[in-house]
Amino acid sequence: MxxxxxxxxxxxxxxxxxxxxxxxxxxxxxxxxxxxxxxxxxxxxxxxxxxxxxxxxxxxxxxxxxxxxxxxxxxxxxxxxxxxxxxxxxxxxxxxxxxxxxxKAPQFITFNRDPSCIEQSFQAFQRVAGFPGVLGVLDCVQVTIKAPNSEDSSYVNKKGFHSVGCQLVCDVRGLLLSAETNWPGGLRDSDVLERSALHKQLQGTEEGWLLGDRRYPLRKWLMTPVECPESPAEFQYNLAHTATHEIVDRTFRAIQTRFKCLDGTKGYLQYSPERSSSILLACCVLHNASLQSGLDAWTLERTDPLEQPESLEQRPEDRDSQAEDLRKQLIVKHFS
Structure with missing residues (x-):
């Protein structure tokens, strides 16, 4: 032909x-x-x-x-x-x-550390709710899968169903900067982060931070909400943090809506954890490729109510005093 x-x-x-x-x-x-x-x-x-x-x-x-x-x-x-x-x-x-x-994932999902890109990220995120210095917003989401043949309990998450965990970081447009899709659903979000390539990548970051919810530990490169806010400035910090962090939740809801194979309300992926993780990563690549081609990230966004995360139970020895001081300075300078 x-x-x-x-x-x-x-x-x-x-x-x-x-x-x-x-x-x-x-x-x-x-x-x-x-x-x-x-x-x-x-x-x-x-x-x-x-x-x-x-x-x-x-x-x-x-x-x-x-x-x-x-x-x-x-x-x-x-x-x-x-x-x-x-x-x-x-x-x-x-x-x-x-x-x-x-x-193609390394080509389409990249965390650009060029100074000009970092500055653009700071400005774009600050326009959302006034939160400065944001490199990206972080979350770990669950995608339902069938029970592995080996009956591996590590894939049973806290809600009692089998899943693979996907650690995502996205920018203000919903473009994915990082997507690690191969984690057993039974791991805590903080454990996934500690074992991830992202953790190693950001350890030496001196300028800017990610935003993570209460399931993550406070670090110099990862700002989390104040657990029990007392001052007006702390309340303002938490409000700005929540409004900005919501972008990653919206992004994953939009991905699930466009790619229904990932939507647990419609069923679950009928494959091994390894193949399910590959399908999830493929959809993440398609999401970024579509954004880079001019499509809107949230055209098909669902409006599900946001789930309130449980706070991380952190041992005293795991606290980062330098990160606590940095967050205090941030609150005083930008939210007082």
Whole structure:
């Protein structure tokens, strides 16, 4: 088939898929033709089969099939019928595209430490609620999975269901600066942070900080709320902290809404923790790629009530007196 004919058929196929998505209220349609074509091009080399079999599935169809799964959470969709492939082929396409997207993660999810980027981050975050020096907002979220075959209890979280934990940092636009998706759901957020690559990366940070909720320890590079505020300045600090930190919660809700395979209210990922973690990271890459292509992070944001986190029970020996002094200075200077 000549290139022109194939391009025409692909455009028709994308149009059919988008129409099917709109009919069923699926956010697949919000990704748009230009973004889908962009994905095909950046993933083409990884998806091209090193085989001469006539039934090899093209990169175009693989991308459409995987997007159909990510945005619906099921292989049993009208997408497979529209594209013209079987459920087994859908599964292979998802595996191939997921691996290709995971390989692209370092390209799309980066914590830029360039001084000009840091200054832009400070200014953008301060415009939200007046909180200065913010590099990003941090949270650890849970994605429901099926129970591992080994009955590994480390994946049972505090709510009693199996999950993988994903530690996220995002900027003021909802762009992910860091995404570590491979943590057992039973780990505390503070334990995930301590073991993470992010922790090592930020240990020597002298300027600026992340914002984390009450589940994290106060550090010089990680500002947390005042546990029992007493002064008006401490109350103002907490209000500004909450309003700014909410960005990461909104971001993950938007990711779950666009990529329904991650939405625990619709079911759970029917895979091993390792494959579930890869699918989660692939969706994070797609989220960033869509933002960098001009889509809005919160077009499809849900408005679920925010869950109030439990405070971290911190031992006296784990307290950081230098961080406490830094937070006090911050409160006096900017919130008094």
């Amino acid at each position: 000549c290139v022109a004919n194939w391009v025409f058929l692909f455009l028709v196929l994308v149009d059919k898929c988008c129409m099917t998505s709109q009919k069923h209220g699926d956010p697949y349609s919000h990704l748009g033709l230009e973004f889908i074509l962009y994905l095909v091009e950046i993933l083409r080399e990884a998806l091209c089969r090193r085989t001469q079999r006539s039934r090899a599935i093209s990169p175009e169809v693989q991308v459409l099939a995987a997007l159909g799964f990510y945005t619906s959470g099921s292989f049993q969709t009208s997408m497979g019928d529209t594209i013209g492939i079987s459920q087994a082929s859908m599964s292979r396409c998802v595996s191939n595209v997921t691996r290709a997207l995971v390989e």
